[in-house]
Amino acid sequence: MGVIFHKTAQQFHLFNNKISYVIGICPDGEVGHLYFGKRIHEDQILVDEQTRGIRPLCCNRKENEDYTKELAMLEYPAFGNGDFRSPAYEVQQDNGSRVTNLVYVSHNIYPGKKRIPGLPASYVNVETEATTLELRCLDEVAGMDVTLFYTIWENYPVISRYAKIHNVGKTTFVINKASSVCLDFYDNEYEWMQFEGAWGRERYPKVRNLSTGSSSIESMRGHSSASYNPFVIVKRKNTDEHMGEAIGIHLVYSGNFRAKAETDMYGKLRVTMGINPRWFAWPLAPGEEFYTPEALLEFTQNGLNDLSQTIHSFLNHQMVRSPYKGKGRPILLNNWEATEMDFDEEKILRIARKGQEAGVELFVLDDGWFGKRNDDYAGLGDWFVNTDKLPEGIKGLSEKVNALGLQFGLWIEPEMVNEDSDLYRAHPDWVLAAPNRPRSLGRHQMVLDYSKPEVVDAIYDMLYQVISTANISYIKWDMNRSITECYSQGAPATEQGTIYHKYIKGVYSLYERLIAAFPEILFESCASGGARFDAGMLYYAPQAWCSDDTDGHERVKIQYGTSYGYPIASMGAHISASPNLQTGRDIAIDDRANIACFGTFGYELDLNEISEEEFQKVKEQIVFMKEYRELFQYGNLYRLRSPFEKNIAAWMVVSEDRKDAIVVTYKTLKTPNVGIDRIKLQGLNPDAKYRINGGQTTYGDYLMEVGIPTQDGEESWFYSDGDFSSRKYILKSEVTN
Ligand code: GLA
Numbered sequence: 001m002g003v004i005f006h007k008t009a010q011q012f013h014l015f016n017n018k019i020s021y022v023i024g025i026c027p028d029g030e031v032g033h034l035y036f037g038k039r040i041h042e043d044q045i046l047v048d049e050q051t052r053g054i055r056p057l058c059c060n061r062k063e064n065e066d067y068t069k070e071l072a073m074l075e076y077p078a079f080g081n082g083d084f085r086s087p088a089y090e091v092q093q094d095n096g097s098r099v100t101n102l103v104y105v106s107h108n109i110y111p112g113k114k115r116i117p118g119l120p121a122s123y124v125n126v127e128t129e130a131t132t133l134e135l136r137c138l139d140e141v142a143g144m145d146v147t148l149f150y151t152i153w154e155n156y157p158v159i160s161r162y163a164k165i166h167n168v169g170k171t172t173f174v175i176n177k178a179s180s181v182c183l184d185f186y187d188n189e190y191e192w193m194q195f196e197g198a199w200g201r202e203r204y205p206k207v208r209n210l211s212t213g214s215s216s217i218e219s220m221r222g223h224s225s226a227s228y229n230p231f232v233i234v235k236r237k238n239t240d241e242h243m244g245e246a247i248g249i250h251l252v253y254s255g256n257f258r259a260k261a262e263t264d265m266y267g268k269l270r271v272t273m274g275i276n277p278r279w280f281a282w283p284l285a286p287g288e289e290f291y292t293p294e295a296l297l298e299f300t301q302n303g304l305n306d307l308s309q310t311i312h313s314f315l316n317h318q319m320v321r322s323p324y325k326g327k328g329r330p331i332l333l334n335n336w337e338a339t340e341m342d343f344d345e346e347k348i349l350r351i352a353r354k355g356q357e358a359g360v361e362l363f364v365l366d367d368g369w370f371g372k373r374n375d376d377y378a379g380l381g382d383w384f385v386n387t388d389k390l391p392e393g394i395k396g397l398s399e400k401v402n403a404l405g406l407q408f409g410l411w412i413e414p415e416m417v418n419e420d421s422d423l424y425r426a427h428p429d430w431v432l433a434a435p436n437r438p439r440s441l442g443r444h445q446m447v448l449d450y451s452k453p454e455v456v457d458a459i460y461d462m463l464y465q466v467i468s469t470a471n472i473s474y475i476k477w478d479m480n481r482s483i484t485e486c487y488s489q490g491a492p493a494t495e496q497g498t499i500y501h502k503y504i505k506g507v508y509s510l511y512e513r514l515i516a517a518f519p520e521i522l523f524e525s526c527a528s529g530g531a532r533f534d535a536g537m538l539y540y541a542p543q544a545w546c547s548d549d550t551d552g553h554e555r556v557k558i559q560y561g562t563s564y565g566y567p568i569a570s571m572g573a574h575i576s577a578s579p580n581l582q583t584g585r586d587i588a589i590d591d592r593a594n595i596a597c598f599g600t601f602g603y604e605l606d607l608n609e610i611s612e613e614e615f616q617k618v619k620e621q622i623v624f625m626k627e628y629r630e631l632f633q634y635g636n637l638y639r640l641r642s643p644f645e646k647n648i649a650a651w652m653v654v655s656e657d658r659k660d661a662i663v664v665t666y667k668t669l670k671t672p673n674v675g676i677d678r679i680k681l682q683g684l685n686p687d688a689k690y691r692i693n694g695g696q697t698t699y700g701d702y703l704m705e706v707g708i709p710t711q712d713g714e715e716s717w718f719y720s721d722g723d724f725s726s727r728k729y730i731l732k733s734e735v736t737n
Contacts, residue, residue, distance in 0.1 A: 001154040002042075003109045003133045009045045012107070012133055014150060018157040019299050021150065022046050023075055023135070027064055029103035031135055031148065033073040033184045036159070036247070038301055048073075071266050073184035076137070076148055076163060078102060085270050086214075086262055088182040089163075090277070093142050094171040102137035102146055109133050113151045113160070118505050120252050120539030121294040122151070122160050122318040129154050129318075143169015143286070156314045157299040163292045167284045174497075175282040179274030180251060181295035183234075188212075188269040191237055192261055195229040195561055200549040200582055202226045202530040203561040205644065210234070210261045210269055218258040218276050222447070222483025222500055226531040230257045231565035233307065234271060241639050242303040242682070248311055249273055250565065252319070253293035254536040255504035256280075279486070281497025296535065304564065305638050305682065312567035312637065319535060320542040320570075321515075324522050328629035329543060329569060330407060331622055332362040332474070332602035337550070337576050339606070341368030341375060344389050345397055354607040356404040358615065359622035362474055362602075363401050364409035369394065370466075371421060377444045380416045381423030383462035398470040409474030409522075410466075414459045415507060416445045416480065423458075430455050432499070434485040442481025443528075450506030451488050451499045460513055467518055475514075477541060479527040511540035524572055524600075530558070533566065543570050543600050550576035550604055552587040552595045553724050556643045556666050559598055560651065568653070569633035573599025575621075577609065587724045589614050593621040594664050594726040597632050598651065601625050628730075631655055631662060638682040647671060648710045654683040658700075661690070661731040665710050669723050678707035688733040700733070 001016040010025035011034065022034040024046060034046040069082040079087035080099035092098050112127035124130050135148040145168045151160040161181050167173065190210045194217050195203040203226075208215050217228035224230050230253060235246035249271065251257050256276035263269050273295055284290055298314070300307040316326060333355035335348060352363040367373065369390060371382030379386075385393045392400075398408040417424045417431060424431070424446070431446040433439045439446060448455050467475075488499045511523070523541035525532055529548035537544055544566075547558045555573065562571055573596040579586045589610070596602070607615060625632075635653035643649035643666065652663040661684060684690065684700035691697045692708075708729065711721060721727070 001152060002131050003152065004042050005107065005109065006045055011045060012135070013042045014131070014133060014152040014159065015039055015042045016152055016154060016157070019159070021152065021159050023150075024048055025104045026072060026074075027067050030069075030072070030078070030101070031075040031104055031137060033075050036183065036297065037245075037299065071268065073186075073268075074182065076102065076146065076182060085264055086260055086272050087177065088179040088272060089165070089175065090177040091142060091144060092174040092176055094173065100139045100142055100144065102139050102144075105136045105138045107133060107135050114149070116162060116291050116294060118508060119291060119293050120319075120508060120536040121162070122252070122296065122314070123321075124318070142173055143167060143171070144173065153314070153318070156310055156318075158310065158314050159297045160294055161297065162294040165284065165290045167286050167288050170286055172283050172285045175284055175290055176280065177274070177277035178282075178290065178292045179272045180253075180292045181249065181274065181297065182270065182272045183247070183249070183297065185269040185271070188263040188267050189237065190234050190269055193233040193235065193564065195231060195565065197226050199226055199528055199531070200547060201554065202533065202547045202558055203229055204557060205561045205564060210263060212263055214260060214262045216258055216260040218278070219256050220276060220278055222255060222486065222503060223479060223527055223532045224254050224257065224534040224536075225482070226529070229565065230259065230273070230534050232259050232271075232273070233304065233564065234261070235304070240303055241305045244303050245301050246299075246304060246307050248296070248298035248307050248565065250296040250298075250311075250535045251293060252296065252535045252539070253504070254507070254532055254534050256500050275501060279497060280501065282501070283494055283498075293536065308564055308639075309636050311565060315535060315538055316567050316569060316634065319538050321539060322522060322542040323520055324542055326634065328633060329600040330362040330474070330522070331360050331625055332364050332409065333360040333607070334364040334366055334476075334574065334602060334604045335606075336366035336411075337581055337604045338609075341373060343368065345391065348397065349400055350608060351606050352401050352404060352406060355603070356406055358603075358607055358618045359626070360406065360603065362407040362409055364411065364474060364476060365397070366411040366476070367413070367478070369410070378418050378420035380413055380418045380445050381421040381448070383412070383414070383459065383466060385466065393470070394466055394472075395470040398472060402471055407473035408471060409476065410472050411476045411478060412463065413478040413480060414463060414510065415448055415450060417448050418445050429489040431489075432483060432486055432503075433489060434487040435489075437485060440484040442484075445481060447481065447483050449488050449503070450510075451491070451502035453506070456506045456510050460510055463514065464517060467514070467521075472518070472521060474522045474524065476524045476526055476545070477511075479532055481528070508536075508540065515540060526572070530562070533562065538566070538570055543572050545572040546599065549582045550574055551580040551583040551585050552592040553585060553668065554583060555595050556649060559595065560639060560643055560649065563598075563637055563639065563651075567633075568598055568637060569600065571599040572602075574602040574604035576603075577605040585724065589617050590621070591666075591724060591726040593617075594728050595666065597625060597628070597662075597664070598653070600633070601629065628662060631660055635661075636683055640679055640682065643668065648677060648679075650679045650710075652681060652683070658683065658685040658688065659733050663708070663729040663731070664726055666726045667710070667721055667723070670721060670725075677710045679710055680704055680707040684731070685733065690731040690733045693730055703731075
């Protein structure tokens with residue numbers, strides 16, 4: 001692993017055992033892109049013939065009329081100088097010009113990786129894990145110094161990228177666009193997978209053809225959103241779960257973003273991703289610096305399962321920072337679907353006691369414990385306990401829960417305020433609101449202006465009071481509406497285009513302060529379910545609530561889609577009551593559990609309300625999950641059959657040493673008179689014999705090449721397993737590797 005600089009050819013070759021990323025300086029000094037893919041020899045000089053052999057409608061230099069940017073593959077392309085595709089950045093200078101041209105000046109190569117001030121980013125545990133290349137470029141006319149950062153990782157086919165823009169001139173310029181990544185491809189025979197949805201159906205995978213025109217996804221909601229996730233997979237058309245080339249691109253950011261793919265008339269593809277340039281205008285005064293968020297580029301030649309395994313392992317090791325990093329997550333019980341805001345201490349303790357009897361480890365008190373929070377019209381912003389409901393406060397309740405042998409967790413929604421709150425009455429100018437216009441509400445609440453440090457300070461002080469006086473082990477941080485009327489009251493007109501980005505930086509700063517003050521707390525992020533599930537959030541909160549939709553059938557799709565870009569250990573997954581609150585669907589408790597196993601696992605119901613028979617099953621599920629949680633949460637995941645394509649879906653996890661594996665199949669609807677279907681397993685040791693569910697043993701190669709039947713012979717013609725049913729296979733082998 002390392003970075004080699006070929007001085008004569010002016011090429012930089014970043015490489016590890018799996019990948020190469022090659023950068024070359026163009027004839028006019030701009031930083032060009034030469035290659036990203038499977039490892040090639042690092043002493044090979046690449047030839048750039050991209051800019052020859054066409055008839056461009058413009059050239060870039062009088063002294064070199066053969067050179068054109070129309071076809072150049074570029075790392076951080078400018079606007080207005082002969083490249084007619086989407087630029088990576090756009091800067092408006094004080095004379096009104098938007099034309100820029102960055103020229104390579106110098107570079108620096110060093111072990112390890114720097115942090116990005118105020119933003120989440122992948123990090124090294126020890127310096128030998130990665131090597132970083134910094135490329136310094138200059139636009140002398142604009143007085144703009146741009147540093148491009150690239151990190152290559154020893155153990156992962158991953159490149160991390162971001163940029164810093166520094167005003168070294170004498171006048172202020174305005175950054176209107178600053179992408180985190182631009183990736184040019186030699187051809188356009190690609191498609192991408194995006195992960196899209198809405199409340200209750202987050203991150204469904206969808207494939208789009210990229211061979212013509214432009215395609216983009218974005219968020220303008222102020223959070224990464226359930227509409228589109230800031231993660232895409234650019235892949236060859238024949239790439240499937242088990243074979244083929246693909247590049248994953250994550251934006252490590254939780255605010256407005258845009259990912260854009262563009263094919264030009266020469267059959268080349270360009271993909272850019274970064275902060276959404278829509279209503280982004282960042283004035284940069286002389287001496288000031290601006291950092292883009294980080295982007296991650298992940299590569300595979302071996303299909304989407306391999307890509308996801310890289311991503312899971314990378315995010316678990318190089319992004320998550322919690323003391324729970326790499327550890328099995330506590331099995332929790334949350335009261336939200338059981339009580340909503342209608343509770344008192346006794347009701348809560350009754351639920352917690354039953355949880356303790358079942359074997360759960362962590363009790364979480366959700367919304368409704370603070371201010372005058374009896375419904376969602378009041379209370380947000382008043383982060384002090386409602387003693388009518390909890391006379392002995394959070395302190396008293398947490399002690400009682402602790403006395404049961406359970407950890408105690410708490411829900412907060414610190415970015416929001418209700419009109420009916422002491423905070424809003426005292427500080428009406430602390431909400432985002434456009435002058436002389438009505439404010440849109442979402443769930444009857446307004447968004448606090450986190451671009452103002454005094455707002456973040458006030459919320460921090462209130463939360464500190466609550467958390468420091470009780471024994472709190474877990475916090476669920478919610479965010480239940482999108483941002484509208486994004487205007488900071490009292491800030492000058494020239495600052496208004498910075499507010500979306502300053503807002504999310506304010507959120508990050510509050511997370512950072514709470515983590516520093518309470519390093520042992522396990523954070524789970526949440527946004528009306530899974531509307532802020534992104535790599536940036538994982539830097540602060542190692543788990544995220546996948547969706548408010550806890551229906552087992554819907555969860556199969558949501559978790560399956562989420563698994564492309566995010567680890568199982570990050571996916572909040574709970575078993576809730578049946579019929580389900582969101583869909584009214586009835587699914588057996590063991591089937592609900594088989595789906596929640598592929599996640600952080602917990603319960604979101606009153607266990608006093610279920611039958612004795614079901615309660616016994618819950619106890620067994622918890623014993624089972626305590627034994628296997630590390631396998632589920634950190635094993636290698638294989639998606640075998642998609643619930644979006646087949647009536648019977650399947651997925652499995654395999655331990656690193658391949659001795660243990662668990663397979664779950666899930667049937668949507670029972671269909672009479674169908675043939676016996678087989679599912680081929682993956683990732684096993686072909687030479688090892690696996691005992692299946694304590695019964696017969698079978699060779700790994702048989703299980704992978706012939707497969708397992710999805711139903712039993714005599715049942716197949718009519719009495720097959722029921723609707724919304726699952727099967728679980730536990731595989732154990734004595735042979736290591
Ligand atoms: C959001 C969350 C839920 C719950 C409620 C409480 O909808 O996604 O899990 O916490 O808020 O108001």
